Amino acid sequence: MKALMISADRFEDTELLVPLYRLQEERIAVDIAALQEGPITGLHGYRVAANRALENVDPAAYDLLLLPGGKAPAALREHAAALALAGHFFEERKPVAAICHGPQILAAADVLQGMQVTCVASVAAEVEAAGADYVDREVVVDANLITSRTPDDLPAFLRETMRAIRP
Amino acid sequence: MKALMISADRFEDTELLVPLYRLQEERIAVDIAALQEGPITGLHGYRVAANRALENVDPAAYDLLLLPGGKAPAALREHAAALALAGHFFEERKPVAAICHGPQILAAADVLQGMQVTCVASVAAEVEAAGADYVDREVVVDANLITSRTPDDLPAFLRETMRAIRP
Numbered sequence: 001m002k003a004l005m006i007s008a009d010r011f012e013d014t015e016l017l018v019p020l021y022r023l024q025e026e027r028i029a030v031d032i033a034a035l036q037e038g039p040i041t042g043l044h045g046y047r048v049a050a051n052r053a054l055e056n057v058d059p060a061a062y063d064l065l066l067l068p069g070g071k072a073p074a075a076l077r078e079h080a081a082a083l084a085l086a087g088h089f090f091e092e093r094k095p096v097a098a099i100c101h102g103p104q105i106l107a108a109a110d111v112l113q114g115m116q117v118t119c120v121a122s123v124a125a126e127v128e129a130a131g132a133d134y135v136d137r138e139v140v141v142d143a144n145l146i147t148s149r150t151p152d153d154l155p156a157f158l159r160e161t162m163r164a165i166r167p
Numbered sequence: 168m169k170a171l172m173i174s175a176d177r178f179e180d181t182e183l184l185v186p187l188y189r190l191q192e193e194r195i196a197v198d199i200a201a202l203q204e205g206p207i208t209g210l211h212g213y214r215v216a217a218n219r220a221l222e223n224v225d226p227a228a229y230d231l232l233l234l235p236g237g238k239a240p241a242a243l244r245e246h247a248a249a250l251a252l253a254g255h256f257f258e259e260r261k262p263v264a265a266i267c268h269g270p271q272i273l274a275a276a277d278v279l280q281g282m283q284v285t286c287v288a289s290v291a292a293e294v295e296a297a298g299a300d301y302v303d304r305e306v307v308v309d310a311n312l313i314t315s316r317t318p319d320d321l322p323a324f325l326r327e328t329m330r331a332i333r334p
Contacts, residue, residue, distance in 0.1 A: 014181070
């Protein structure tokens with residue numbers, strides 16, 4: 001079991017750190033991919049080491065894709081490598097967990113058609129424009145996709161994410 | 168199962184939020200006690216609602232005491248109510264989990280005599296002066312007490328904390 005997180009500077013700190021620590025608690029290896037390898041800094045000032053550059057990631061090596069929010073997803077969706085990674089997880093029906101602004105990457109990757117999805121309220125129109133059915137709920141699970149709205153939803157988000165990857 | 172966290176302004180944000188969300192993931196009720204009821208603000212700017220004032224807390228109502236770090240413990244240890252709460256958990260041998268500067272409260276409450284403990288390096292001399300055996304390790308479990316050093320230890324800290332309270 002190996003997890004991949006994709007993020008960038010200006011991530012929402014708890015939306016990256018809480019899932020990271022939760023996966024590590026279960027002794028699950030987590031790689032963090034960013035535009036380049038090296039430190040990224042959250043909106044609240046936490047620094048995290050990205051140990052992969054997006055372009056060098058082999059998505060076949062991972063069993064879970066986790067997309068934190070903040071301002072990072074709006075930067076990441078401009079990069080074809082990020083969209084291709086997301087596409088791989090949907091083609092292979094592997095679990096994808098996205099919170100807050102994280103679903104912006106999925107909307108840009110055009111993988112939300114017909115999916116039930118939640119996200120931060122300001123992103124609702126974007127996921128609907130991508131063909132998703134937006135609902136305002138702490139966590140929504142539809143097939144391989146787990147979505148939540150804000151940091152306060154992290155307990156429900158991780159409850160469903162851990163359930164999805166439990167052997 | 169009910170958990171109590173004691174904190175104050177200038178808490179280390181992840182050391183409060185990551186355990187809070189982890190406990191809530193397990194549907195464990197968590198009360199947060201501070202010097203007074205109302206919002207407290209972390210070193211990185213996160214605001215959390217303290218729903219109890221220290222003086223009104225009945226420690227018998229709780230099965231776990233969790234002490235985040237940051238600058239909060241140095242303020243809390245000046246208050247007899249915080250020390251009495253800590254004392255109760257040791258008398259009753261109920262689980263206590265303290266991270267980073269959190270053990271400062273336990274040192275002031277004089278409950279560390281003969282205990283093996285870790286904490287942030289800058290607090291090592293204080294816990295030793297209180298009679299503890301300080302070790303530099305990601306997590307230390309001694310009887311009812313679980314201690315860790317820094318936010319990066321949160322996965323190990325929560326692995327042991329969840330183990331201690333699992334029915």
